[in-house]
Amino acid sequence: MNNVLELERVSRSYGRRGRAVHALYEVDVQVPEHSLTAVMGPSGSGKSTFLQCAAGLDRPTSGVVRLGGREISRMKERGLSRLRRTDIGFVFQSFNLLPALTVQQNVLLPLRLDGRRRDPARARELLARVGLDGREDARPGQLSGGQQQRVAIARALITEPAVVFADEPTGSLDQETGAEILNLLREAVDRQGATVVLVTHDPAVTARADRVLRLAHGRLVQDSGAGAGTRADAGAGAFAASRVTHAGAAAAAGGQVR
Numbered sequence: 001m002n003n004v005l006e007l008e009r010v011s012r013s014y015g016r017r018g019r020a021v022h023a024l025y026e027v028d029v030q031v032p033e034h035s036l037t038a039v040m041g042p043s044g045s046g047k048s049t050f051l052q053c054a055a056g057l058d059r060p061t062s063g064v065v066r067l068g069g070r071e072i073s074r075m076k077e078r079g080l081s082r083l084r085r086t087d088i089g090f091v092f093q094s095f096n097l098l099p100a101l102t103v104q105q106n107v108l109l110p111l112r113l114d115g116r117r118r119d120p121a122r123a124r125e126l127l128a129r130v131g132l133d134g135r136e137d138a139r140p141g142q143l144s145g146g147q148q149q150r151v152a153i154a155r156a157l158i159t160e161p162a163v164v165f166a167d168e169p170t171g172s173l174d175q176e177t178g179a180e181i182l183n184l185l186r187e188a189v190d191r192q193g194a195t196v197v198l199v200t201h202d203p204a205v206t207a208r209a210d211r212v213l214r215l216a217h218g219r220l221v222q223d224s225g226a227g228a229g230t231r232a233d234a235g236a237g238a239f240a241a242s243r244v245t246h247a248g249a250a251a252a253a254g255g256q257v258r
Protein backbone atom coordinates (compact mmCIF):
# COMPACT_ATOMS: atom_id res chain seq x y z
CA MET A 1 0.00 0.00 0.00
CA ASN A 2 1.31 3.46 -0.86
CA ASN A 3 2.33 5.88 1.83
CA VAL A 4 0.49 9.09 1.26
CA LEU A 5 2.25 10.94 4.06
CA GLU A 6 5.83 10.49 5.21
CA LEU A 7 7.80 12.24 7.91
CA GLU A 8 11.53 11.60 8.06
CA ARG A 9 13.44 12.70 11.15
CA VAL A 10 11.16 15.67 11.56
CA SER A 11 12.05 18.08 14.35
CA ARG A 12 10.50 21.39 15.26
CA SER A 13 12.08 23.49 17.92
CA TYR A 14 11.33 26.90 19.32
CA GLY A 15 13.64 29.40 20.89
CA ARG A 16 17.36 29.81 20.75
CA ARG A 17 20.01 27.16 20.62
CA GLY A 18 20.95 25.96 24.03
CA ARG A 19 17.54 26.90 25.41
CA ALA A 20 15.47 25.47 22.57
CA VAL A 21 12.21 23.65 23.25
CA HIS A 22 11.89 20.57 21.06
CA ALA A 23 8.19 20.46 20.31
CA LEU A 24 8.95 17.55 17.95
CA TYR A 25 12.17 15.57 17.89
CA GLU A 26 13.28 13.30 15.04
CA VAL A 27 9.88 11.83 14.34
CA ASP A 28 9.64 9.16 11.62
CA VAL A 29 6.16 8.24 10.46
CA GLN A 30 4.66 6.70 7.33
CA VAL A 31 0.94 6.87 6.78
CA PRO A 32 -0.50 4.44 4.21
CA GLU A 33 -3.44 5.59 2.13
CA HIS A 34 -6.92 4.44 3.13
CA SER A 35 -6.09 4.36 6.83
CA LEU A 36 -7.12 6.10 10.03
CA THR A 37 -4.21 7.14 12.23
CA ALA A 38 -4.74 8.55 15.71
CA VAL A 39 -2.05 10.75 17.25
CA MET A 40 -2.22 10.75 21.03
CA GLY A 41 -0.16 11.92 23.97
CA PRO A 42 -0.33 14.17 26.99
CA SER A 43 -0.77 17.89 26.79
CA GLY A 44 2.39 19.53 25.45
CA SER A 45 3.70 16.30 23.91
CA GLY A 46 3.79 17.77 20.40
CA LYS A 47 0.53 16.58 18.84
CA SER A 48 -0.49 19.95 17.39
CA THR A 49 3.04 20.57 16.19
CA PHE A 50 2.99 17.17 14.47
CA LEU A 51 -0.30 17.97 12.76
CA GLN A 52 0.84 21.42 11.67
CA CYS A 53 4.11 20.15 10.21
CA ALA A 54 2.39 17.20 8.50
CA ALA A 55 -0.31 19.43 7.01
CA GLY A 56 2.05 22.12 5.74
CA LEU A 57 0.79 24.71 8.20
CA ASP A 58 4.20 24.92 9.86
CA ARG A 59 7.70 24.13 8.68
CA PRO A 60 9.91 21.68 10.52
CA THR A 61 13.24 22.98 11.79
CA SER A 62 14.82 19.89 10.21
CA GLY A 63 13.68 16.72 8.49
CA VAL A 64 11.48 15.99 5.52
CA VAL A 65 7.69 15.87 5.12
CA ARG A 66 6.25 14.33 1.95
CA LEU A 67 2.60 14.44 1.05
CA GLY A 68 1.45 12.52 -2.00
CA GLY A 69 5.11 12.00 -2.90
CA ARG A 70 5.90 15.72 -2.90
CA GLU A 71 8.31 17.21 -0.42
CA ILE A 72 6.27 19.88 1.28
CA SER A 73 8.79 20.79 3.97
CA ARG A 74 10.70 22.83 1.41
CA MET A 75 7.81 24.30 -0.52
CA LYS A 76 7.38 28.04 -0.70
CA GLU A 77 4.32 29.56 0.94
CA ARG A 78 2.46 29.95 -2.32
CA GLY A 79 2.85 26.29 -3.19
CA LEU A 80 1.89 25.31 0.31
CA SER A 81 -1.29 27.30 0.35
CA ARG A 82 -2.28 25.80 -2.99
CA LEU A 83 -1.50 22.34 -1.60
CA ARG A 84 -3.66 23.00 1.46
CA ARG A 85 -6.53 23.87 -0.88
CA THR A 86 -6.04 20.96 -3.22
CA ASP A 87 -4.63 18.02 -1.28
CA ILE A 88 -5.68 18.45 2.32
CA GLY A 89 -8.97 18.49 4.17
CA PHE A 90 -9.25 19.86 7.70
CA VAL A 91 -11.68 19.16 10.51
CA PHE A 92 -11.36 21.23 13.68
CA GLN A 93 -12.59 20.92 17.21
CA SER A 94 -14.59 24.11 16.80
CA PHE A 95 -16.11 23.17 13.40
CA ASN A 96 -15.11 26.50 11.79
CA LEU A 97 -18.15 26.83 9.58
CA LEU A 98 -19.08 30.20 8.16
CA PRO A 99 -22.32 31.23 9.90
CA ALA A 100 -23.67 33.40 7.09
CA LEU A 101 -23.50 30.59 4.54
CA THR A 102 -25.92 27.70 4.26
CA VAL A 103 -24.81 24.17 5.04
CA GLN A 104 -24.47 23.40 1.35
CA GLN A 105 -22.52 26.60 0.66
CA ASN A 106 -20.15 25.72 3.49
CA VAL A 107 -19.54 22.29 1.99
CA LEU A 108 -18.90 23.83 -1.43
CA LEU A 109 -16.61 26.55 -0.12
CA PRO A 110 -13.30 24.70 -0.65
CA LEU A 111 -14.16 24.29 -4.35
CA ARG A 112 -15.10 27.94 -4.58
CA LEU A 113 -11.89 29.07 -2.86
CA ASP A 114 -9.89 26.99 -5.30
CA GLY A 115 -11.70 28.53 -8.27
CA ARG A 116 -13.25 25.23 -9.22
CA ARG A 117 -16.69 24.48 -10.52
CA ARG A 118 -19.16 23.98 -7.73
CA ASP A 119 -20.79 20.61 -7.60
CA PRO A 120 -24.05 20.86 -5.66
CA ALA A 121 -24.97 17.24 -6.44
CA ARG A 122 -21.75 16.03 -4.83
CA ALA A 123 -22.34 18.29 -1.81
CA ARG A 124 -25.83 16.81 -1.40
CA GLU A 125 -24.44 13.30 -1.71
CA LEU A 126 -21.80 13.95 0.95
CA LEU A 127 -24.36 15.60 3.23
CA ALA A 128 -26.61 12.57 2.84
CA ARG A 129 -23.69 10.30 3.75
CA VAL A 130 -23.15 12.19 6.98
CA GLY A 131 -26.86 12.01 7.79
CA LEU A 132 -27.84 15.57 6.86
CA ASP A 133 -30.17 14.88 3.98
CA GLY A 134 -32.62 17.74 3.66
CA ARG A 135 -30.60 20.20 5.76
CA GLU A 136 -28.75 21.77 2.83
CA ASP A 137 -30.36 25.17 3.28
CA ALA A 138 -30.01 25.41 7.05
CA ARG A 139 -27.47 27.79 8.61
CA PRO A 140 -24.81 26.36 10.92
CA GLY A 141 -26.40 28.21 13.85
CA GLN A 142 -29.55 26.12 13.45
CA LEU A 143 -27.62 22.88 13.88
CA SER A 144 -26.32 21.04 16.94
CA GLY A 145 -22.58 20.73 17.53
CA GLY A 146 -22.56 17.16 16.24
CA GLN A 147 -24.45 18.19 13.12
CA GLN A 148 -22.04 21.06 12.52
CA GLN A 149 -19.14 18.64 12.76
CA ARG A 150 -20.88 16.44 10.18
CA VAL A 151 -20.98 19.42 7.84
CA ALA A 152 -17.28 19.99 8.49
CA ILE A 153 -16.55 16.38 7.54
CA ALA A 154 -18.53 16.73 4.30
CA ARG A 155 -16.61 19.96 3.61
CA ALA A 156 -13.28 18.24 4.24
CA LEU A 157 -14.15 15.45 1.80
CA ILE A 158 -15.66 17.48 -1.05
CA THR A 159 -12.47 17.63 -3.10
CA GLU A 160 -11.24 14.11 -2.34
CA PRO A 161 -8.14 15.19 -0.47
CA ALA A 162 -5.03 13.03 -0.19
CA VAL A 163 -5.27 13.35 3.60
CA VAL A 164 -7.91 14.66 6.01
CA PHE A 165 -6.33 16.10 9.16
CA ALA A 166 -8.63 16.31 12.15
CA ASP A 167 -7.62 18.22 15.27
CA GLU A 168 -9.61 17.01 18.30
CA PRO A 169 -12.73 16.46 16.16
CA THR A 170 -14.69 15.07 19.12
CA GLY A 171 -13.22 17.47 21.68
CA SER A 172 -16.28 19.65 22.08
CA LEU A 173 -18.91 16.93 21.74
CA ASP A 174 -20.52 14.60 24.27
CA GLN A 175 -19.44 10.98 24.25
CA GLU A 176 -22.27 9.63 22.13
CA THR A 177 -22.06 12.39 19.53
CA GLY A 178 -18.27 12.04 19.50
CA ALA A 179 -18.67 8.32 18.77
CA GLU A 180 -20.96 9.12 15.83
CA ILE A 181 -18.39 11.53 14.43
CA LEU A 182 -15.68 8.89 14.77
CA ASN A 183 -17.89 6.42 12.94
CA LEU A 184 -18.26 8.87 10.09
CA LEU A 185 -14.50 9.35 9.82
CA ARG A 186 -14.10 5.56 9.90
CA GLU A 187 -16.68 5.26 7.13
CA ALA A 188 -14.89 7.90 5.08
CA VAL A 189 -11.84 5.62 5.20
CA ASP A 190 -13.65 2.34 4.63
CA ARG A 191 -16.25 3.39 2.05
CA GLN A 192 -14.74 6.42 0.35
CA GLY A 193 -11.08 5.45 0.55
CA ALA A 194 -10.09 8.55 2.51
CA THR A 195 -6.93 8.80 4.59
CA VAL A 196 -7.47 10.37 8.00
CA VAL A 197 -4.91 11.54 10.55
CA LEU A 198 -6.46 12.75 13.76
CA VAL A 199 -5.08 14.25 16.91
CA THR A 200 -7.05 13.38 19.98
CA HIS A 201 -7.20 12.96 23.74
CA ASP A 202 -10.22 10.72 23.33
CA PRO A 203 -9.40 7.11 24.35
CA ALA A 204 -12.46 5.88 22.42
CA VAL A 205 -10.59 6.65 19.22
CA THR A 206 -8.05 3.88 19.69
CA ALA A 207 -10.69 1.23 19.00
CA ARG A 208 -11.62 2.83 15.69
CA ALA A 209 -8.11 3.61 14.47
CA ASP A 210 -5.92 1.41 12.31
CA ARG A 211 -2.96 2.79 14.08
CA VAL A 212 -2.12 4.80 17.15
CA LEU A 213 0.95 7.00 17.39
CA ARG A 214 1.89 8.17 20.86
CA LEU A 215 4.02 11.20 21.46
CA ALA A 216 5.80 12.18 24.67
CA HIS A 217 8.06 15.20 24.98
CA GLY A 218 8.06 15.59 21.21
CA ARG A 219 9.22 12.03 20.53
CA LEU A 220 7.33 9.15 19.02
CA VAL A 221 7.26 6.66 21.88
CA GLN A 222 4.77 4.15 20.53
CA ASP A 223 3.55 3.17 17.11
CA SER A 224 0.99 0.45 17.45
CA GLY A 225 -0.99 -1.22 14.75
CA ALA A 226 1.44 -0.36 11.99
CA GLY A 227 2.25 -2.95 9.39
CA ALA A 228 0.58 -6.28 8.72
CA GLY A 229 -2.71 -7.01 10.33
CA THR A 230 -3.98 -3.47 10.66
CA ARG A 231 -7.56 -2.83 9.70
CA ALA A 232 -6.31 -0.91 6.69
CA ASP A 233 -4.37 -3.91 5.44
CA ALA A 234 -7.07 -6.38 6.28
CA GLY A 235 -9.81 -4.44 4.58
CA ALA A 236 -7.89 -3.10 1.62
CA GLY A 237 -9.98 -4.95 -0.92
CA ALA A 238 -13.17 -3.50 0.39
CA PHE A 239 -12.20 0.12 -0.01
CA ALA A 240 -14.22 2.05 -2.50
CA ALA A 241 -12.46 2.23 -5.80
CA SER A 242 -14.23 5.41 -6.73
CA ARG A 243 -11.81 7.71 -5.02
CA VAL A 244 -9.53 9.57 -7.38
CA THR A 245 -6.19 9.66 -5.61
CA HIS A 246 -4.84 13.14 -5.11
CA ALA A 247 -7.68 14.61 -7.06
CA GLY A 248 -7.51 17.60 -4.82
CA ALA A 249 -8.80 18.62 -1.50
CA ALA A 250 -10.15 21.34 0.61
CA ALA A 251 -8.44 23.92 2.63
CA ALA A 252 -10.45 24.31 5.77
CA ALA A 253 -12.64 27.13 4.83
CA GLY A 254 -11.65 29.98 7.00
CA GLY A 255 -9.84 28.21 9.78
CA GLN A 256 -6.50 27.60 11.34
CA VAL A 257 -5.40 24.60 13.27
CA ARG A 258 -5.20 26.36 16.61
Ligand SMILES: Nc1ncnc2c1ncn2[C@@H]1O[C@H](COP(=O)(O)OP(=O)(O)OP(=O)(O)O)[C@@H](O)[C@H]1O
Pocket residue numbers: 014015021022023041042043044045046047048049050
Ligand atom coordinates in the same frame (compact mmCIF):
# COMPACT_ATOMS: atom_id res chain seq x y z
N1 LIG B 1 4.95 28.87 19.22
C1 LIG B 1 5.57 28.22 20.21
N2 LIG B 1 6.60 28.79 20.87
C2 LIG B 1 7.25 28.14 21.86
N3 LIG B 1 6.94 26.89 22.27
C3 LIG B 1 5.92 26.27 21.65
C4 LIG B 1 5.17 26.89 20.59
N4 LIG B 1 4.21 26.02 20.19
C5 LIG B 1 4.34 24.91 20.94
N5 LIG B 1 5.37 25.06 21.82
C6 LIG B 1 5.81 24.07 22.80
O1 LIG B 1 6.00 22.84 22.13
C7 LIG B 1 5.55 21.75 22.93
C8 LIG B 1 4.51 20.93 22.17
O2 LIG B 1 3.33 21.73 21.98
P1 LIG B 1 2.04 21.19 21.22
O3 LIG B 1 1.06 22.32 21.20
O4 LIG B 1 2.44 20.60 19.93
O5 LIG B 1 1.54 20.04 22.22
P2 LIG B 1 0.15 19.25 22.22
O6 LIG B 1 0.49 17.83 22.48
O7 LIG B 1 -0.62 19.57 21.00
O8 LIG B 1 -0.59 19.87 23.50
P3 LIG B 1 -2.19 19.98 23.80
O9 LIG B 1 -2.70 18.59 23.94
O10 LIG B 1 -2.20 20.71 25.10
O11 LIG B 1 -2.80 20.76 22.68
C9 LIG B 1 5.04 22.36 24.23
O12 LIG B 1 6.08 22.29 25.18
C10 LIG B 1 4.75 23.79 23.84
O13 LIG B 1 4.89 24.64 24.96
